[in-house]
Amino acid sequence: xxxxxxxxxxxxxxxxxxxxxxxxxxxxxxxxxxxxxxxxxxxxxxxxxxxxxxxxxxxxxxxxxxxxxxxxxxxxxxxxxxxxxxxxxxxxxxxxxxxxxxxxxxxxxxxxxxxxxxxxxxxxxxxxxxxxxxxxxxxxxxxxxxxxxxxxxxxxxxxxxxxxxxxxxxxxxxxxxxxxxxxxxxxxxxxxxxxxxxxxxxxxxxxxxxxxxxxxxxxxxxxxxxxxxxxxxxxxxxxxxxxxxxxxxxxxxxxxxxxxxxxxxxxxxxxxxxxxxxxxxxxxxxxxxxxxxxxxxxxxxxxxxxxxxxxxxxxxxxxxxxxxxxxxxxxxxxxxxxxxxxxxxxxxxxxxxxxxxxxxxxxxxxxxxxxx
Amino acid sequence: xxxxxxxxxxxxxxxxxxxxxxxxxxxxxxxxxxxxxxxxxxxxxxxxxxxxxxxxxxxxxxxxxxxxxxxxxxxxxxxxxxxxxxxxxxxxxxxxxxxxxxxxxxxxxxxxxxxxxxxxxxxxxxxxxxxxxxxxxxxxxxxxxxxxxxxxxxxxxxxxxxxxxxxxxxxxxxxxxxxxxxxxxxxxxxxxxxxxxxxxxxxxxxxxxxxxxxxxxxxxxxxxxxxxxxxxxxxxxxxxxxxxxxxxxxxxxxxxxxxxxxxxxxxxxxxxxxxxxxxxxxxxxxxxxxxxxxxxxxxxxxxxxxxxxxxxxxxxxxxxxxxxxxxxxxxxxxxxxxxxxxxxxxxxxxxxxxxxxxxxxxxxxxxxxxxxxxxxxxxxxxxxxxxxxxxxxxxxxxxxxxxxxxxxxxxxxxxxxxxxxxxxxxxxxxxxxxxxxxxxxxxxxxxxxxxxxxxxxxxxxxxxxxxxxxxxxxxxxxxxxxxxxxxxxxxxxxxxxxxxxxxxxxxxxxxxxxxxxxxxxxxxxxx
Numbered sequence: 001x002x003x004x005x006x007x008x009x010x011x012x013x014x015x016x017x018x019x020x021x022x023x024x025x026x027x028x029x030x031x032x033x034x035x036x037x038x039x040x041x042x043x044x045x046x047x048x049x050x051x052x053x054x055x056x057x058x059x060x061x062x063x064x065x066x067x068x069x070x071x072x073x074x075x076x077x078x079x080x081x082x083x084x085x086x087x088x089x090x091x092x093x094x095x096x097x098x099x100x101x102x103x104x105x106x107x108x109x110x111x112x113x114x115x116x117x118x119x120x121x122x123x124x125x126x127x128x129x130x131x132x133x134x135x136x137x138x139x140x141x142x143x144x145x146x147x148x149x150x151x152x153x154x155x156x157x158x159x160x161x162x163x164x165x166x167x168x169x170x171x172x173x174x175x176x177x178x179x180x181x182x183x184x185x186x187x188x189x190x191x192x193x194x195x196x197x198x199x200x201x202x203x204x205x206x207x208x209x210x211x212x213x214x215x216x217x218x219x220x221x222x223x224x225x226x227x228x229x230x231x232x233x234x235x236x237x238x239x240x241x242x243x244x245x246x247x248x249x250x251x252x253x254x255x256x257x258x259x260x261x262x263x264x265x266x267x268x269x270x271x272x273x274x275x276x277x278x279x280x281x282x283x284x285x286x287x288x289x290x291x292x293x294x295x296x297x298x299x300x301x302x303x304x305x306x307x308x309x310x311x312x313x314x315x316x317x318x319x320x321x322x323x324x325x326x327x328x329x330x331x332x333x334x335x336x337x338x339x340x341x342x343x344x345x346x347x348x349x350x351x352x353x354x355x356x357x358x359x360x361x362x363x364x365x366x367x368x369x370x371x372x
Numbered sequence: 373x374x375x376x377x378x379x380x381x382x383x384x385x386x387x388x389x390x391x392x393x394x395x396x397x398x399x400x401x402x403x404x405x406x407x408x409x410x411x412x413x414x415x416x417x418x419x420x421x422x423x424x425x426x427x428x429x430x431x432x433x434x435x436x437x438x439x440x441x442x443x444x445x446x447x448x449x450x451x452x453x454x455x456x457x458x459x460x461x462x463x464x465x466x467x468x469x470x471x472x473x474x475x476x477x478x479x480x481x482x483x484x485x486x487x488x489x490x491x492x493x494x495x496x497x498x499x500x501x502x503x504x505x506x507x508x509x510x511x512x513x514x515x516x517x518x519x520x521x522x523x524x525x526x527x528x529x530x531x532x533x534x535x536x537x538x539x540x541x542x543x544x545x546x547x548x549x550x551x552x553x554x555x556x557x558x559x560x561x562x563x564x565x566x567x568x569x570x571x572x573x574x575x576x577x578x579x580x581x582x583x584x585x586x587x588x589x590x591x592x593x594x595x596x597x598x599x600x601x602x603x604x605x606x607x608x609x610x611x612x613x614x615x616x617x618x619x620x621x622x623x624x625x626x627x628x629x630x631x632x633x634x635x636x637x638x639x640x641x642x643x644x645x646x647x648x649x650x651x652x653x654x655x656x657x658x659x660x661x662x663x664x665x666x667x668x669x670x671x672x673x674x675x676x677x678x679x680x681x682x683x684x685x686x687x688x689x690x691x692x693x694x695x696x697x698x699x700x701x702x703x704x705x706x707x708x709x710x711x712x713x714x715x716x717x718x719x720x721x722x723x724x725x726x727x728x729x730x731x732x733x734x735x736x737x738x739x740x741x742x743x744x745x746x747x748x749x750x751x752x753x754x755x756x757x758x759x760x761x762x763x764x765x766x767x768x769x770x771x772x773x774x775x776x777x778x779x780x781x782x783x784x785x786x787x788x789x790x791x792x793x794x795x796x797x798x799x800x801x802x803x804x805x806x807x808x809x810x811x812x813x814x815x816x817x818x819x820x821x822x823x824x825x826x827x828x829x830x831x832x833x834x835x836x837x838x839x840x841x842x843x844x845x846x847x848x849x850x851x852x853x854x855x856x857x858x859x860x861x862x863x864x865x866x867x868x869x870x871x872x873x874x875x876x877x878x879x880x881x882x883x884x885x886x887x888x889x890x891x892x893x894x895x896x897x898x899x
Contacts, residue, residue, distance in 0.1 A: 079698040153879075160883045165632045165697045169833045170879050176830045177875035180868045295830065299634075299705050306702060339713035346706020350699040351692055 018231075021314075022224065029060075029220040034213055050209045054284050057216035059324050061281035064223045066304040066320035067313060068273035071230050073302065074311035075239065076266040077246030078163075082171030083274050084298035085178050086146035090275025091282040091292060092182075093145060095195035096129060097138030098206075098283060102199050115197070116190045126188045135202055142279035143272045150271030151264065158260040158267075163249065172295045179293035194289025201283050212284070219280045223317070226273050230313055233269065242266055243311075303342070306349045309356025318357060396423055397458045403433060404440040404471050411473070412480050419484035420516065427488035429457050434481040439468035446471075487513055490520035495529060502532040505540070514540040535560060542568060547578040554581065558588035566592045603742045604859050610748040612855025613755035614817070616848060617810035618828045619835035620762060621803035623847045626836055628779045628799045631690060631700045635708035636832065637825025639678045639804045643811020644820045645715060646674040648724045664729030667812070674808040682804025686797045694796075708825070716822040726815040751813045758809060763844055775799055834878050840885075 033048060033056065040047035065087050072078050104111035108118040113125060131137040153174060157167055185191035204211040233239050244252045245259045252259050282288045291297075300323075308319025323345070330338045353360055399421060402414035415433070418426045429448065432438045437449040438457065446457040447468055456463045473481070489501025498520075505513050517537045524530045534556060541553035554572075557565050569589045576582045622636050633639075647670040654666040685707060693700040728747050735745035766772035777785040778795050786792045814824065831854070839850025854874060861870035 073698075079701070081701075156880070156883050162882060165626075165630075165701060166837060166882065168698065168701060169632065169837055170882060173830060173834060173875045173879060177872045180872050180875075184866075184868050296826075299702070302702055303706075306699075336713065336717060339709045343706040343708070343710030343713070346709070347689055347703045350696075350703040350706075351689065354696075354699070 022227070026220075026224060029056075030217055034217065037209075037213060050212060053209075053216050054212050055328065057212070057219045057284045058281065059321050060216070060219035060223050061277045061284070062304065062324050063317040063320040064219070064226050064277035064280070065274050065301055066308070066316040067223070067226050067230055068270040068277065069301045070305045070308075070310055070313055070316035071233070071273070072266050072270040073305060074313075074316070075234050075242045075246060076263050077249075078263055078267060079168045079302060080171045080267070080270075081168045081295060081298045081302065082173075082175035083270070083301050084295075085175035085293050086150060086271040086274035087278035087281070087301075088178075088182075088288065088290075088292035089146045089149065090142040090278030091288040092189060092195065092278075093132075093138050093142035093275070094279035094282045095198070095288040096132040096189075097135060098198040098201055099195050100129070100133045101201065102197065105199055106197070114190070114195075116185075116193065117188070120185055122188075129188065139279065142275045146271040146275030146278075147268050150268045154264045154267040155260075158263045172298065175293050175298050176295050179290050179295075182290035182293060190289070192290070194287060195282075196287040196289075198283065198286055206283060206286060215280065215284050219284070222276060222280060226276070227313060227317070229269075230273070233266075234313065238262065238265065246311075300342075303346055303349065305356075307345065307353075307356055309358030312356070312358050315356050315358040322357065395421055396425070399426075400429055400446050400458055401444065403429075403438065404444075404446060408474050408477050411471075412477055415477065415480055415484055419488055423488075423491065427485050427492060430481050430485050430488065432457070433471060433473060434478050434485070436470050436473065438471045440471055442467035487516050490516060490533070491523075495526050498524070498526070498529045499532060502529060502536050505536045514544070535565070539565070539568065542572060547581050550576075550578070550581045551584050554584045554588050558591045560592060566596070599742050600863065604863065605856065606742075606744060606748070607862075608856035608859035609752055609852065610817075610855070611859055612852035613752045614810070614814060615828070615831055615835050615855050616851035617751075617755045617758065617813055618807065619832035619839075619847055619851055620759065620844070621806035621810070622832050623836045623839065623844070624762075624806070625800055625803035627843070628775055629690075629694070629796055630697055631694075631800075632697065632704070632833075633690075633800075633803065634701055634704040634829070635685070635711060636704075636803070636807055637827075637829035638708045638711040639682065639807035639825070640811040640814060640828060641715065641820075641822065641825040642678055642681065642711065643674040643808030644726065644815040644824055645719060645724070645811075646670060646677050646808065647812040647815040648719075648726050648820055650674075651726055664731055667729050667732070667816075670812050671809055674812045675805040678808025678811075679801040679805035683797050683801040685804075686800035690800065691793065691796065712822045712825075719822070721822060723819040723821045726820050728816055732816065747816045751816065754813055758806060759844065759848060762806070766844070771795075771798065834875065837882060838878050 033053065036046055036048035037050070037053050042049075065083065068086075069080070069083050072080055072083075099114045102114070106115040106118075108115055110118045113122060117125070132141070153171075157170065162170065181187055182189050182194075183192060189195065198206055200206055201211070201215075204214065206212075234242065241252065241257055241262050244257075245262050249259050252262075278288075278292075304319040304323050305316045306319070307323050308317065309315030323342075326341070327338060330341060349356065355362070396418075399414055399418035402417070403411060405411045405414055415430060419430065429438065429446075432448045432450070439447050439449060439454070441447050441463065445463065447454045447463045448457045454463045454468070455461065486501060486504045489497045490505070492498055492501070502517075505517060514537065517533055517540060521530065521533050521537065524533055538553040538556040541549050542557075544550055544553070554569065557569065560566075566589060569585050569592070572585050573582060573589065576585060618636075618640055621639070622633060625631055625633050625636075647667070650670040650673055651663070651666045654663045654669075658665075685704075689703055689707065690700060693703055732747045732750055735743040735749070737743050766776060774785070774790045774795050775798075777788070777790055778792050778799075782792060785795075811824070814828075818824070835847060835850040835854055838854065839846030839848070857877075858870055858874055861873060864870075865873060
């Protein structure tokens with residue numbers, strides 16, 4: 001079978017619905033939300049408060065992260081329980097840049113060192129902080145560090161054919177080890193407290209509503225782009241091999257493909273997407289600390305994807321919004337119920353909805369068609 | 373007036389002379405002096421006698437229970453009854469007035485009572501007195517310790533006393549004595565002694581004494597290194613046994629069903645809370661001397677509770693997910709979240725106190741302040757017992773035979789008529805039950821909180837991955853080596869870095885052996 005050309009693939013007839021959906025989302029996120037935030041008077045019922053914009057921005061970052069997770073779990077069949085680590089690493093890279101931009105405005109007024117280093121009585125900047133004064137370098141690192149880690153880790157793991165639960169467990173151990181490492185003050189990443197007290201990013205003060213709105217819109221754009229990239233990958237020939245590896249790895253190997261490199265590509269790309277999401281997340285929440293590495297966080301990402309429907313991309317985005325929306329609402333309304341609900345969600349989705357919300361929707365539609 | 377009193381005392385002395393003209397009674401009577409300076413002198417004189425009886429009298433004086441009767445006898449009040457302080461004969465309280473004390477005198481009395489403990493008939497008290505002399509050495513104690521040494525018979529107290537004496541002699545004016553003291557101290561393994569000698573290195577002026585002190589510090593240091601190695605190995609074994617308890621159940625369920633039970637840590641937590649509940653029930657219903665027995669009862673109760681919960685989970689959730697290991701991980705994670713929240717709702721989020729029973733507290737004191745605590749020793753023993761019992765169960769019982777058959781080849785086992793579903797449920801229950809017993813053990817050495825299980829889950833996964841599934845010996849080896857490596861690295865790398873290093877090593881290790889140290893062999897392994 002010949003792979004269809006790029007333009008044909010992107011504009012295929014059954015994709016028209018997708019493009020319409022994307023356009024709708026773009027209008028909703030990039031036009032309607034800013035208008036509700038800026039143009040509506042604050043006392044109007046339709047006015048979107050600033051905190052809501054930031055909240056939506058956070059969800060968009062989570063959705064990008066879920067997309068990354070779907071790429072590796074839904075398409076390569078690799079359940080990574082350490083994706084929170086890539087997200088956090090991207091966040092730390094951006095946090096380091098914003099830490100450097102504080103300059104002499106910190107509590108200690110030291111232009112050469114971040115506050116926590118002054119506090120620890122350090123005399124000079126560690127070598128790995130070099131270059132983070134420049135935005136381009138930090139942005140590059142937010143992609144390169146998670147990517148490199150995923151590449152090395154994945155190469156070691158996939159090469160020796162570590163699959164299934166073993167892989168999940170060692171990815172969990174990876175993020176756990178990173179968490180312990182980042183908790184140490186000696187690491188030079190702010191220890192327990194992490195990096196916080198950011199003032200501005202590229203000269204835009206972070207406390208300004210306009211900066212928040214800008215970050216939000218950037219997150220929406222990045223999510224859209226990430227979606228297109230992921231979609232491009234999974235609809236390509238490589239994407240087909242990915243799915244083949246997911247379904248029958250040994251058979252793919254016998255057919256002459258190397259599952260190692262296919263999975264490695266998916267894993268690395270996914271890690272870079274996760275890092276990107278983290279880099280956008282940190283300026284919006286204003287803090288990054290080692291608890292982002294905690295294994296529980298990484299498992300939660302998997303449940304976003306599972307709720308939406310894995311192996312669908314759209315489902316991952318949907319799941320991230322649905323679960324996090326429920327979390328925001330319930331942790332406010334009935335905090336003690338949230339963990340019960342999250343736990344029940346894990347069980348219900350795995351038992352009753354193996355294809356997630358999208359699968360449920362498809363089932364309903366098929367039934368309707370059968371009735372009609 | 374003073375002269376008259378003195379005369380009276382002299383008269384009294386003369387009158388009592390035949391029976392009581394000893395130093396002891398004189399000193400006791402002198403306590404009833406007119407001014408505090410004399411009283412202090414008398415108290416010091418009395419304590420210097422080193423007579424065991426003096427402690428009681430001085431204590432009574434400090435408490436204001438020592439009275440002087442009109443006839444000059446000193447009487448002691450104890451629980452409303454009066455006795456003659458010297459003869460111990462019953463005395464009347466008529467016209468007796470308490471002997472007044474002030475704060476300075478009280479201070480002297482306290483020190484004197486402490487030192488007099490050296491002469492008490494109770495060996496425990498003597499030991500404690502020797503400790504207090506070591507902790508706060510005063511020049512006047514030296515003579516007392518020397519006298520106490522002459523009469524001491526118990527070797528343990530004798531050793532402590534000579535240590536105390538040497539400690540005191542370190543400050544002696546005579547350099548020969550200081551040197552002798554250093555010689556005596558160089559066989560000690562006490563970090564405190566080392567500290568003292570190090571301090572001496574800085575202040576000592578006599579070069580010869582200084583050289584001796586330097587040598588002694590070196591000798592103690594090298595001994596302490598060995599002690600710390602021993603302590604680390606013990607700590608490592610202890611951690612390893614805890615890991616083993618936590619991981620055995622995990623290995624069993626993973627080995628048989630290929631299921632990673634993320635809620636395994638919560639089974640441990642539930643076991644610990646069962647221990648707490650059993651303890652509370654015992655406290656509420658039984659007299660205090662039997663409360664310590666709650667622990668042997670809690671072990672089987674915890675096993676049963678978690679066994680039942682485990683079987684329940686397997687029947688309601690996990691059996692629908694066979695063949696989908698990744699989904700099982702997520703579902704069991706959900707179970708773990710719910711169990712945690714459930715326990716938090718019932719017992720609260722704060723730590724619960726599970727006390728060590730009296731027979732588990734304390735420990736065997738080894739050299740250098742290193743103690744083999746009974747609770748850890750018992751846990752190591754308990755863990756080995758569980759391991760052996762499990763091995764016996766797997767080896768000799770028909771359930772064990774069935775379980776091994778299902779582990780090796782599920783379809784074939786089913787074809788032979790083994791009820792695989794029931795075996796699965798029982799296996800899951802067994803794994804959970806062992807976790808519950810692990811929880812009882814953990815409640816003895818750590819905090820009992822809803823997050824208890826989370827702390828062990830990554831580590832016990834590592835044990836299973838490292839040791840290889842389906843092999844008890846692999847789990848044993850994995851747990852012990854992980855525990856030992858962790859604890860041995862700790863002093864050099866710090867607790868966290870040690871742990872990180874171990875994780876990195878394991879991640880690298882499973883490159884070489886992706887199925888652990890003791891991998892199952894056979895056709896069915898790669899599914």
